[in-house]
Amino acid sequence: MVEEVERRKKEILKAIIHEHIFTAEPVGSRTLAKSYELGVSSATIRNEMSDLEELGYLEQPYTSAGRIPSDKAYRFYVDTLINDRENLNLELIKLLNNFNYERQGIQQIMSNMAKMLSSVTRYTSVVSEPQMKKSRIKQIQLIPVEGKRILIVLITNTGIVHNKIVKLKQDLNPRQLGYLNEYLFNNLKDKRIKGINNLVLQELEKRLIKRLDLSQEIIELVYKGLEMVSKEDDFKIYLGGTSYILEQPEFNDLDNLKKVLNILDHEEMLKDLLVTIPNKELEVMIGHENKIEEMKKCSLVFASYTVGDMASGKIGVIGPTRMEYSRVIASVNTVAELMGKIISELSG
Structure with a gap:
């Protein structure tokens, strides 16, 4: 019985996250009962949502019947509820298949990769040169x-x-x-x-x-x-889709928007941000997990791309915590892998 309740909480939490990602609105039990096949009544969903709120997975942004996921909920979702290879964007696959890099320099390739990643994720993308x-x-x-x-x-x-x-x-x-x-x-x-x-x-x-x-x-x-x-921070950064920040409802608050744009407008601040991201195959930093104050309303999904056998540069996206993590993670992983192969091939 306990396992069944835990499974139900997970399914309800996953449904809330999916609904909030696509609507940007607080989610109520009635919406979940109508739109998702959870196999339980609206009253049961309400009770489970109350429990999830007490556990810190849901928040009530203002007086209403709806709830939104917390940073803790997104972390649980990323770590346990999604497959990072599912929902790979067909548009990305098409772009990668048609990507002709033979007559491009390394810097031009990185700039184009940033634009490509932002166009398929609809979030701002960041690519760093390989570290010296x-x-x-x-x-x-x-x-x-x-x-x-x-x-x-x-x-x-x-x-x-x-x-x-x-x-x-x-x-x-x-x-x-x-x-x-x-x-x-x-x-x-x-x-x-x-x-x-x-x-x-x-x-x-x-x-x-x-x-x-x-x-x-x-x-x-x-x-x-x-x-x-040969200084360690002597590398360039390439951005794609900075304007996508303006499309996110979370940044209708001008104060939040200015904080994020200030980071994106200053290369030295972006370098400081990238330094806080570990050199891992994949790293997801959600909301308050970010060490830089201006990024605490955002999530960062970054992968290290490798040249030969060395982790040398980073590529990823910056967006709201209400991010379509599954598709973004798959896209970042795919582009990082291709980036490493291309640079390795061109550098001989």
């Missing part, structure tokens, strides 16, 4: 620019290009620059950026000073530039 610390150096080059400055260009095995300008106190002649480029390439190529610490840089610096007629200041500036290029 988890990449390997494919090419490094110093290029002279005017005013005693050099441009340090670093290309990783993921195909991402990073660059910084360093100002020197003296010019480098073509012989010095050529030797410096050859030396850095030969000693840093294929090295994982995470492993290039101060000890490695200092050892290279000692060798270079012995071989080149350069002041120590120039070598130090070059390596300072390398450190800047």
Whole structure:
């Protein structure tokens, strides 16, 4: 008998979540009795809803017979009541089958993936470049620019290009620059950026000073530039469907809307947000589970995409807690998997 009651509570909770996701309105027992085959009376549904409210799974937004799911209810739903492969969007499958990436650069692919994910989920999507610390150096080059400055260009095995300008106190002649480029390439190529610490840089610096007629200041500036290029937070973020936030009734409240848009409008704040998301195959953060205050009215569904055998970047969506989790999770998983395969293929 106890198992039957528990099963019934789960079915009623699932029905309430489904109804609220599609209507954005509080759900009453009469609606559930009419629209869902629960096999019990409206009175029994009311009693079960009262129990669910006491347990913290339902909330009453204002004086009415209806209830809405709490963050706790959505967490229970995500963890126990859905299959993350069900309801895969047919529109997404069609878009993926027609996605031609052969003539696109890595950055363009990530931008297009963000747009594709937002168009099929109807939520704002976020894609981050692969993190530098988890990449390997494919090419490094110093290029002279005017005013005693050099441009340090670093290309990783993921195909991402990073660059910084360093100002020197003296010019480098073509012989010095050529030797410096050859030396850095030969000693840093294929090295994982995470492993290039101060000890490695200092050892290279000692060798270079012995071989080149350069002041120590120039070598130090070059390596300072390398450190800047390889910073862990030195990655770009691509957004898709920012305007979809405006379609959600939850954000009719201008204060809630401003908080979310403020995050989306500032790349550094978005980076801070992504740092709070663990590097897991899939992570769902619901409402108050988000560490950033401005996101406590939202849910985040993110997956890490991998290049080779390394987790290196994130892709996901931001939407209200009243999110169609099953379809979103399936879509995010699918696009993340494809993203990793494409970048791995292009980066060789």
